[in-house]
Amino acid sequence: xxxxxxxxxxxxxxxxxxxxxxxxxxxxxxxxxxxxxxxxxxxxxxxxxxxxxxxxxxxxxxxxxxxxxxxxxxxxxxxxxxxxxxxxxxxxxxxxxxxxxxxxxxxxxxxxxxxxxxxxxxxxxxxxxxxxxxxxxxxxxxxxxxxxxxxxxxxxxxxxxxxxxxxxxxxxxxxxxxxxxxxxxxxxxxxxxxxxxxxxxxxxxxxxxxxxxxxx
Numbered sequence: 742x743x744x745x746x747x748x749x750x751x752x753x754x755x756x757x758x759x760x761x762x763x764x765x766x767x768x769x770x771x772x773x774x775x776x777x778x779x780x781x782x783x784x785x786x787x788x789x790x791x792x793x794x795x796x797x798x799x800x801x802x803x804x805x806x807x808x809x810x811x812x813x814x815x816x817x818x819x820x821x822x823x824x825x826x827x828x829x830x831x832x833x834x835x836x837x838x839x840x841x842x843x844x845x846x847x848x849x850x851x852x853x854x855x856x857x858x859x860x861x862x863x864x865x866x867x868x869x870x871x872x873x874x875x876x877x878x879x880x881x882x883x884x885x886x887x888x889x890x891x892x893x894x895x896x897x898x899x900x901x902x903x904x905x906x907x908x909x910x911x912x913x914x915x916x917x918x919x920x921x922x923x924x925x926x927x928x929x930x931x932x933x934x935x936x937x938x939x940x941x942x943x944x945x946x947x948x949x950x951x952x953x954x955x956x957x
Contacts, residue, residue: 742920742947745798745903746940747927749773753780757791759931764792766940769821771798771925782813789818796820802850804828807836815843822846823873826860827853830867837868846870848903857890861897869900871922876906891919901952910939913946922952 746767748756756776764770770792776784777800789797798821803810807824814822824836826849833849840847849869854860857874864872874894876887894902904916905925916924924947930939 742917742950742952743768743923744940744944744947745769745771745905745923745925746930747771747773747800747905747925748931749775749800749927750931751775751779753784753787756784756931757787759936760788760792762937763930763940764795766937766944767795769796769798769923771800771927773927774800774802777801782817785814785817785819793818798848799823802852803832803836805832807832808839811836811839811843811845815840815845820845821848821870823848823850824869825849825853826851826864826872827855830863833863833867833869837870840870841868848873851875851894857893858897861894861900865898865900871901871903872898873903873905873925874921876904876908876912876916887915888919891921910942910946913943917946917950920950920952 744767746763748760750756760770772784772788785799797819799814799819801822803824824833824847837847847869848871849864850873851860852875901922903923904921908926909929926943930936933939
């Protein structure tokens with residue numbers, strides 16, 4: 742299982758400093774929405790130039806203008822971008838087609854999916870490379886539990902699955918048995934007193950767990 746570390750700060754220098762501390766333990770570096778909103782395209786440019794040997798994921802949550810956006814990000818060296826599951830199918834399909842031409846990957850973000858199973862089927866049909874489950878959605882009182890959410894998605898797609906949402910060393914215990922391809926960790930690493938130590942510990946836990954399904 743791979744570790745993706747999310748750098749979601751409003752200060753670019755802080756994000757870069759923490760990324761330098763933790764990069765050796767991350768398979769993928771994620772530029773969070775807060776950083777994009779604050780610093781714009783500059784944050785993406787700097788991350789791609791500073792960490793040329795790392796895979797870069799940008800939390801774009803696209804819902805419109807996919808071709809122009811993907812062309813712009815691909816030119817900077819981005820590897821993964823997120824597209825909202827609730828976007829029009831035509832938008833998702835165009836995003837996936839544009840991404841294929843640019844050799845980058847579209848991850849369908851289920852944060853606004855109306856039905857997980859249906860969205861999982863649609864993601865594969867529309868040409869996505871992977872899907873993203875938000876663990877915190879399963880923690881809401883009216884939501885299904887994490888295992889049920891996972892099963893709805895896994896039963897309806899062969900795509901790799903990313904998982905994020907308030908993940909720390911403790912909550913990893915519930916996630917490990919599910920074996921997603923990628924686990925995304927943010928504050929538990931980046932805002933801890935010792936980010937590198939936290940990242941190393943999680944990297945070791947995930948390294949011993951093999952994902953179920955396709956490698957990514």
